[in-house]
Amino acid sequence: MIEIRQLSxxxxxxxxxxxxxxxxxxxxxxxxxxxxxxxxxxxxLISMLxxxxxxxxxxxxxxxxxxxxxxxxxxxxxxxxxxEYALYPSLTAFENLKYFGSMYGLKxxxxxxxxxxxxxxxxxxxxxxxxxxxxxxxxxxxVNLIAGILHRPKVLFLDEPTVGVDVQSKNAIINYLxxxxxxxxxxxxxxxxxxxxxxxxxxxxIIDLGEIICKGEPKTLIKExxxxxxxxxxxxxxxxxxxxxxx
Amino acid sequence: xxxxxxxxxxxxxxxxxxFGGLAILFLMPLLLVITITVIQxxxxxxxxxxxxxxxxxxxxxxxxxxxxxxxxxxxxxxxVIAQPTEEKAEALVQNGDYQLAIVIxxxxxxxxxxxxxxxVSGILDRFGMEEENIPLAKSIIEPxxxxxxxxxxxxxxxxxxxxxxxxxxxxxxxxxxxYKAFQEELTDDPQEKIFDTQPFITFKEIAxxxxxxxxxxPNSTQHNIPAWTLFAIFFIILPLSINMVKEKNLGTFVRxxxxxxxxxxxxxxxxxxFLSVALIQxxxxxxxxxxxxxxxxxxxxxxxxxxxxxxxxxFFAGLAAVGLGLLLGTIAKSQEQSAPFGATFVVILAAxxxxxxxxxxxxxFMQVLSGISPMNWGLNxxxxxxxxxxxxxxxxxxxxxxxxxxxxxxxxxxxYNERKxxx
Numbered sequence: 286m287i288e289i290r291q292l293s294x295x296x297x298x299x300x301x302x303x304x305x306x307x308x309x310x311x312x313x314x315x316x317x318x319x320x321x322x323x324x325x326x327x328x329x330l331i332s333m334l335x336x337x338x339x340x341x342x343x344x345x346x347x348x349x350x351x352x353x354x355x356x357x358x359x360x361x362x363x364x365x366x367x368x369e370y371a372l373y374p375s376l377t378a379f380e381n382l383k384y385f386g387s388m389y390g391l392k393x394x395x396x397x398x399x400x401x402x403x404x405x406x407x408x409x410x411x412x413x414x415x416x417x418x419x420x421x422x423x424x425x426x427x428v429n430l431i432a433g434i435l436h437r438p439k440v441l442f443l444d445e446p447t448v449g450v451d452v453q454s455k456n457a458i459i460n461y462l463x464x465x466x467x468x469x470x471x472x473x474x475x476x477x478x479x480x481x482x483x484x485x486x487x488x489x490x491i492i493d494l495g496e497i498i499c500k501g502e503p504k505t506l507i508k509e510x511x512x513x514x515x516x517x518x519x520x521x522x523x524x525x526x527x528x529x530x531x532x
Numbered sequence: 533x534x535x536x537x538x539x540x541x542x543x544x545x546x547x548x549x550x551f552g553g554l555a556i557l558f559l560m561p562l563l564l565v566i567t568i569t570v571i572q573x574x575x576x577x578x579x580x581x582x583x584x585x586x587x588x589x590x591x592x593x594x595x596x597x598x599x600x601x602x603x604x605x606x607x608x609x610x611x612v613i614a615q616p617t618e619e620k621a622e623a624l625v626q627n628g629d630y631q632l633a634i635v636i637x638x639x640x641x642x643x644x645x646x647x648x649x650x651x652v653s654g655i656l657d658r659f660g661m662e663e664e665n666i667p668l669a670k671s672i673i674e675p676x677x678x679x680x681x682x683x684x685x686x687x688x689x690x691x692x693x694x695x696x697x698x699x700x701x702x703x704x705x706x707x708x709x710x711y712k713a714f715q716e717e718l719t720d721d722p723q724e725k726i727f728d729t730q731p732f733i734t735f736k737e738i739a740x741x742x743x744x745x746x747x748x749x750p751n752s753t754q755h756n757i758p759a760w761t762l763f764a765i766f767f768i769i770l771p772l773s774i775n776m777v778k779e780k781n782l783g784t785f786v787r788x789x790x791x792x793x794x795x796x797x798x799x800x801x802x803x804x805x806f807l808s809v810a811l812i813q814x815x816x817x818x819x820x821x822x823x824x825x826x827x828x829x830x831x832x833x834x835x836x837x838x839x840x841x842x843x844x845x846x847f848f849a850g851l852a853a854v855g856l857g858l859l860l861g862t863i864a865k866s867q868e869q870s871a872p873f874g875a876t877f878v879v880i881l882a883a884x885x886x887x888x889x890x891x892x893x894x895x896x897f898m899q900v901l902s903g904i905s906p907m908n909w910g911l912n913x914x915x916x917x918x919x920x921x922x923x924x925x926x927x928x929x930x931x932x933x934x935x936x937x938x939x940x941x942x943x944x945x946x947x948y949n950e951r952k953x954x955x
Contacts (some may be wrong), residue, residue, distance in 0.1 A: 315591070325562060335790045336790055337786060337789055337790060338787070357792055360790065360791060360903065361792045363790070365787065365790040367786060367787060369783035369786070370782075370783065371541070371783035371784050371786060371787040372782070372881040373782065373784060374782070374785065375545075375546060375549035376542070376545055376546065376549070380542070380545055382540075382544045384538055384539075384541075385533060385787065385791065387534060388535060388536070388538070388788065388791040388792065388793045389540030389791065390535070390792070392534055392538075402606065410655055416549075432787070528730060
């Protein structure tokens with residue numbers, strides 16, 4: 286589904302690569318977690334795959350579509366849920382979703398019923414006509430998620446989709462993402478919540494300083510590290526305990 | 533097309549949800565045009581109707597100074613307040629208590645009379661009309677200066693108008709003195725009218741192209757509405773660029789970049805809505821000029837038979853303004869960049885466009901710069917319609933330039949965005 290070959294990104298004026306010669310294959314219907322400390326290159330990788338950043342070198346394809354030649358078709362099959370809410374605060378949840386749905390060519394009653402359906406599933410049915418600026422962080426996160434999946438993408442990129450939300454919202458989001466995955470959506474996800482990733486992801490890759498340092502199924506990785514009882518301990522064993530601060 | 537309308541609908545919703553912004557967008561331009569016109573019209577009225585208090589120091593105490601005083605009083609522009617000394621008058625003007633002091637020098641009447649009589653006698657002597665053919669000894673009379681003290685804070689235009697008026701008055705008095713001297717030399721009967729002293733040459737202002745019996749001279753409204761409307765239309769670059777910068781900060785622009793929608797479509801939605809705002813602004817300005825101005829005692833705006841051309845010009849001027857706003861919004865990274873730059877740039881464009889100072893009165897270099905200001909093209913197009921009564925053919929060059937400006941600025945915006953965010 287996603288083929289990444291020797292993908293690198295070095296920002297202008299940066300003294301190191303954010304992503305360096307990264308090779309990765311993500312198969313259809315996988316929930317693939319990209320984990321790593323701050324500055325590891327997670328967001329840079331997702332930004333390149335979702336057409337926001339130009340790779341310095343290397344290439345990738347998604348469902349056989351190349352970012353270099355088939356960007357328009359590629360954008361149609363991917364969905365992005367960014368870390369920021371990326372919503373218009375003065376518009377209602379329905380108006381926001383109607384607009385972003387329209388950008389994927391959805392329209393009319395089909396679009397309306399899709400919006401209503403998703404809002405209902407994520408517990409926002411009664412808030413459809415409320416302005417987003419009145420919403421809590423968790424509610425905004427859920428609208429943010431719907432805006433990325435209205436068009437039923439084949440591949441969904443999620444950049445820390447549960448950051449800063451309450452347990453109930455997190456639970457609703459994760460359950461809904463699992464449902465989407467069961468219906469055929471491949472998910473690429475980044476998070477700092479390692480317990481969440483351990484339970485949610487079918488496969489993970491831990492990256493540090495732009496390179497993959499280990500990858501596989503969470504349970505397998507835990508088994509491989511004898512001293513580790515969970516993914517967090519694997520993570521610390523592979524990335525170390527030193528603070529990662531970058532400016 | 534569906535995406536374009538969805539974008540326009542979103543922009544419309546965003547705009548209508550911001551009541552404060554909407555009010556500012558529509559009310560401030562109206563307030564601007566009303567304020568400017570009332571001030572300008574009031575300035576002319578001040579000069580014509582209400583009296584400006586001025587100081588007069590009469591060191592002459594003769595017929596000429598009395599004549600000047602009479603002329604000043606009958607001009608209906610000034611309230612003459614006598615001051616005994618030049619020093620006191622100068623101090624009062626320096627302090628800003630009065631805008632003007634006129635000092636009539638000592639012996640002005642006596643010396644003028646003497647000078648004129650000498651000249652008249654000399655002329656008559658040349659014609660052999662003097663009774664005694666003995667040449668008069670010419671006295672040395674120094675030219676006299678009427679001193680004008682202006683408050684340093686007064687505008688140059690005000691000073692020039694006053695100086696010109698006093699100059700005319702003094703010339704008239706001098707001429708009358710000459711006529712009087714001839715009269716006295718040529719006849720002993722003071723009742724006998726030898727000279728017709730009424731001005732032979734007078735002026736009549738005619739608007740070019742107007743029918744003689746319907747000579748309508750452009751008033752302050754006809755000048756102000758187009759100039760300040762255009763200024764307001766171009767101010768749309770501020771809310772538009774701020775709208776775009778806000779989208780960047782909200783992250784919605786980032787989301788849109790991942791959506792299968794072109795930047796041109798996103799800009800198209802903004803263009804439709806902000807162009808509509810510009811046209812509504814324009815319509816409100818016209819309504820104010822036609823209906824509100826007469827109620828405020830200002831000259832009424834005449835739009836009869838010109839509406840379609842006026843809206844045509846407003847449409848293309850609006851497009852040019854929107855294009856500039858799109859470019860600024862694309863390039864600016866923060867509101868701190870877009871707002872001050874946008875506001876200052878519009879003022880510069882307005883200055884270059886001839887909103888304050890006519891282009892013909894500018895230095896050559898500025899005239900060249902003015903030629904590349906979209907506000908100058910728009911202003912000329914509005915003046916063409918409002919004041920010169922031209923047709924579509926004459927308007928074409930100006931509206932073509934405005935449209936070209938829109939295409940170029942929008943094209944640069946798209947190109948810049950593609951280059952910056954190229955994948």
